[in-house]
Amino acid sequence: MTKTSTKDHIAACQSSAALEVIKEAQRAQPLVVVAHPSGRLCNRLWLFANFIGNSCEYGYDLANIAFYEYAEHFENLKDDLFCRFPPRPGTTSGRYLRRLLFELVRWPLRAFSTIRLVSTPVHSHVDIRRYRGAERAFDLRGVEWLSALRKRVVFVEGLEFRDWESLVKYRREILEFLAPKTSYVGAAMMLVGKARAGTECVLCGIHMRRGDYKRHKSGLWFYSIEQYAAKMREVQELFGSPKPVRFLVCSDESLHQDAFQGLPVAFGSGRFMEELLALSQCDMILGPPSSFSAWASFYGDVPLRFLFDLAPLTPDSFIPVVERLRRRTDSAAKRGDTLPHSGFLELCQDGSPCQGPGTGV
Numbered sequence: 001m002t003k004t005s006t007k008d009h010i011a012a013c014q015s016s017a018a019l020e021v022i023k024e025a026q027r028a029q030p031l032v033v034v035a036h037p038s039g040r041l042c043n044r045l046w047l048f049a050n051f052i053g054n055s056c057e058y059g060y061d062l063a064n065i066a067f068y069e070y071a072e073h074f075e076n077l078k079d080d081l082f083c084r085f086p087p088r089p090g091t092t093s094g095r096y097l098r099r100l101l102f103e104l105v106r107w108p109l110r111a112f113s114t115i116r117l118v119s120t121p122v123h124s125h126v127d128i129r130r131y132r133g134a135e136r137a138f139d140l141r142g143v144e145w146l147s148a149l150r151k152r153v154v155f156v157e158g159l160e161f162r163d164w165e166s167l168v169k170y171r172r173e174i175l176e177f178l179a180p181k182t183s184y185v186g187a188a189m190m191l192v193g194k195a196r197a198g199t200e201c202v203l204c205g206i207h208m209r210r211g212d213y214k215r216h217k218s219g220l221w222f223y224s225i226e227q228y229a230a231k232m233r234e235v236q237e238l239f240g241s242p243k244p245v246r247f248l249v250c251s252d253e254s255l256h257q258d259a260f261q262g263l264p265v266a267f268g269s270g271r272f273m274e275e276l277l278a279l280s281q282c283d284m285i286l287g288p289p290s291s292f293s294a295w296a297s298f299y300g301d302v303p304l305r306f307l308f309d310l311a312p313l314t315p316d317s318f319i320p321v322v323e324r325l326r327r328r329t330d331s332a333a334k335r336g337d338t339l340p341h342s343g344f345l346e347l348c349q350d351g352s353p354c355q356g357p358g359t360g361v
Helices: 003-025 041-058 096-113 141-147 164-169 172-175 182-196 226-241 272-280 290-298 320-333 344-348
Strands: 031-034 063-064 121-125 153-157 202-208 243-250 264-267 286-287 302-305
Touching: 003 202, 031 041, 041 063, 041 164, 041 272, 041 290, 063 096, 096 141, 096 164, 121 141, 121 164, 141 182, 164 172, 182 243, 182 264, 182 272, 202 226, 226 243, 226 286, 243 272, 272 290, 286 290, 290 320
Parallel strands: 031 063, 031 153, 121 153, 202 243, 202 286, 243 264, 286 302
Antiparallel strands: none
């Protein structure tokens, strides 16, 4: 491709992206645009899921242009420039054009923020990064949000937007829309089959996150291989009868069988989509607080136990994330209260406040 033709191609892409922006903004229903990439894959999946559920509840259109890095891994998003919900047919030139669209929206928003122009007759800009602490989430059922939806276009930035009620109510719609590409499903099934080794067993998925956790929160959730192995033996003691317990270990480090002597262990592939789905097909999941294992639990309705510390494990501490969500919403409804809108990790930590967001792959 010559230098001139390259410029023409870029100009055509820019024009195409701009026209798509204009067409979306002219829709009759409110359009909510997620315009900031917060965290890695599963932080963004949880954010996306909250808005999808909220969109189902209130009937607005959703475009998550900040999901551009991961859209190619999902069936309903890989060919959609906008990453829209409800899904619509469309074509895209891939990550480059999605990134271009993201930048086309990002820079005007920065300019608006600089001059503190957060609302006009046709748009609203909700940026919770600027005025909310990490421990406090934004209620997507609250007056402030419902007021913002009166505008034609609402741009949102930040991570802790929450609608736990709609996560429960519209879980099926959320998971159908965020279905991974079928190739990942098959690869995950192979990992799980290898871990079960043709036996009738209880398969415990171990999410062994160590790399960045050595520094995260001053190493609060950074555990040694020996400490993980000790917890795995606790799982054997709790759940090893009548069926034996086997383990699928998914880690951000290279591991060797020698580190788990006496434990029936299989290892993940090292590819994040395959490991995420494989964990969702286990019978239970154990690991440090992370949106990665929490999403696997939510996706597969799998009992999950976060290792907030090294306290002894108990059978009743393994609870699916969706069940914890349901208990919280039911309890709040009976009391006539609103839910405490803090980080999702609170759901998996009994009797103490949430440790905060930003722990996901």
